[in-house]
Amino acid sequence: MNVMEHLLSHIKNYYTLSDEAQQALFDCFTKVTAFKNELLITEGSICRELYFLEQGALRGFYNVDGKEITHWFGFENDFVTSFHSFITGKPAVENIQLIENSTLWSISKNALTALFNQYHEVERLVRIVYERYYIRLEERYVNAQFKTAKELYENLLKQSPHILERVPLGYVASYLGISQETLSRIRGRL
Amino acid sequence: MNVMEHLLSHIKNYYTLSDEAQQALFDCFTKVTAFKNELLITEGSICRELYFLEQGALRGFYNVDGKEITHWFGFENDFVTSFHSFITGKPAVENIQLIENSTLWSISKNALTALFNQYHEVERLVRIVYERYYIRLEERYVNAQFKTAKELYENLLKQSPHILERVPLGYVASYLGISQETLSRIRGRL
DNA sequence: TTTAATTTTTGACAAAGATCAAAAACAAAA
DNA sequence: TTTTGTTTTTGATCTTTGTCAAAAATTAAA
Structure with missing residues (x-):
């Protein structure tokens, strides 16, 4: 192609x-x-x-x-x-x-x-x-509003695993609105 | 009109x-x-x-x-x-x-x-x-991502005071992604 | 008005997550 | 390989915010 x-x-x-x-x-x-x-x-x-x-x-x-x-x-x-x-x-x-x-x-x-x-x-x-694009953004927004850090991570892992494979953790943490340390700890105890 | x-x-x-x-x-x-x-x-x-x-x-x-x-x-x-x-x-x-x-x-x-x-x-x-509508939503999203509860409230007070005048606090709290009690405390000490 | 219902505030405590600092793991280059 | 730089993890502590319960204030209804 x-x-x-x-x-x-x-x-x-x-x-x-x-x-x-x-x-x-x-x-x-x-x-x-x-x-x-x-x-x-x-x-x-x-x-x-x-x-x-x-x-x-x-x-x-x-x-x-x-x-x-x-x-x-x-x-x-x-x-x-x-x-x-x-x-x-x-x-x-x-x-x-x-x-x-x-x-x-x-x-x-x-x-x-x-x-x-x-x-x-x-x-x-x-x-x-x-x-x-509007409804995609809306979905992300609502999601971020009421989920815990752990739920956000699990969600990402399920919905967009490619992000975690291709992007440094520091970026991902900030994307999820949590600190890098918290993200690292969540990953540790899963 | x-x-x-x-x-x-x-x-x-x-x-x-x-x-x-x-x-x-x-x-x-x-x-x-x-x-x-x-x-x-x-x-x-x-x-x-x-x-x-x-x-x-x-x-x-x-x-x-x-x-x-x-x-x-x-x-x-x-x-x-x-x-x-x-x-x-x-x-x-x-x-x-x-x-x-x-x-x-x-x-x-x-x-x-x-x-x-x-x-x-x-x-x-x-x-x-x-x-x-897309960029309006984007603005709100980014705002919510890195602001503290207090900053979100002050922002709302400045940008959209009509919301606070016309909407029950419980709704506003949830809109800001914080608990009603926290919102009430923020208002108290301003 | 008085009563009832709803909304908002306050207090005490628990939990989630942030921050700072250092160690470990990993990757890239010499 | 060793060295160097970067990314990730771990530990200890501090802050912010949430939760539950009750009191106060406000609003609506009788």
């Missing part, structure tokens, strides 16, 4: 585009390679690109009182960006950093906006992507 | 529709009145309606181990529904309950889908609403 097919077959999980719109969409994407620990997006800068992560892993994090708070991870087939900055056009408040060497596809906000005007169906696709 | 103008002027905060699309959209809305403590949506049932809250207040909550976990509030000019159920068509896992007697406007998912097909611009409007 070539790269175009890869991206397009994933998009079909959301909505099936006409051949013409598919082609137009694909023409707007540029390949990007980025390396472990590199920052894809830095707080303070305006993020005008949406990325599709073909291969690799990365994280979004905030700097709060000198500490890094990881709040999400991205893996294969995720759309990633600093949504706040991308949507509002304001400077990003978060950083996005590579956890592994990765291959991404990038589309600019301008190009995407132009596509919306040309192809209703592309806007529909994006509307559906937002719907799904 | 009559009711149609109220709804439409609010929608303009997101995207300005043509007169024709405005009219078509408005024709799909039905007025709903609901009373304090009533359940607008009950877990287990499928929610096929999206509501615009014209006047009043309500909350979304989950039942977990016999406890009610409030995870959001809705006030004037909010679009509300069980998004998970509305989007996926699966049974709702949450309940939506009136906190005050309220006036809402309801549109069915079928009607909205039909409008999407007829008017690209309506789908654009909804895409933009989702964008905004």
Whole structure:
């Protein structure tokens, strides 16, 4: 399967585009390679690109009182960006950093906006992507609200074991909203 | 200002529709009145309606181990529904309950889908609403992740004092992810 | 009003998790 | 291999918040 097919077959999980719109969409994407620990997006800068992560892993994090708070991870087939900055056009408040060497596809906000005007169906696709991302975030939020540290870990182990396999524990702890020591202890007595 | 103008002027905060699309959209809305403590949506049932809250207040909550976990509030000019159920068509896992007697406007998912097909611009409007709702949720999520109970309360007091004025403390505590007693103590020593 | 019901606050104690510091384990490079 | 750097674990202690129970305050109803 070539790269175009890869991206397009994933998009079909959301909505099936006409051949013409598919082609137009694909023409707007540029390949990007980025390396472990590199920052894809830095707080303070305006993020005008949406990325599709073909291969690799990365994280979004905030700097709060000198500490890094990881709040999400991205893996294969995720759309990633600093949504706040991308949507509002304001400077990003978060950083996005590579956890592994990765291959991404990038589309600019301008190009995407132009596509919306040309192809209703592309806007529909994006509307559906937002719907799904919204409920995914909602789920995580509610989960975090009333679960204990142990339950959060067990949940993660069950739902997204790949995260634990590919991501340093320190990041995972902060992602779960607990200290690294607590996470380590939970792992110890399971 | 009559009711149609109220709804439409609010929608303009997101995207300005043509007169024709405005009219078509408005024709799909039905007025709903609901009373304090009533359940607008009950877990287990499928929610096929999206509501615009014209006047009043309500909350979304989950039942977990016999406890009610409030995870959001809705006030004037909010679009509300069980998004998970509305989007996926699966049974709702949450309940939506009136906190005050309220006036809402309801549109069915079928009607909205039909409008999407007829008017690209309506789908654009909804895409933009989702964008905004997504980043609003993201903000709340990150906030909850690294703030202490006291900071969360002070934040709420500053950002959304209306919540504290209109909502019983027990609901607010659960919304902040802390116990009612802790919230009461925080308020005491400020 | 007086009574009843509900909501909020207070107190005492328990538990979960955070923090600081150091040791151990692991990985990468020389 | 040894050395060096990084990540993870362990131990001791401190804080924050939760829980249970009862009192006080507030609101609604009779």
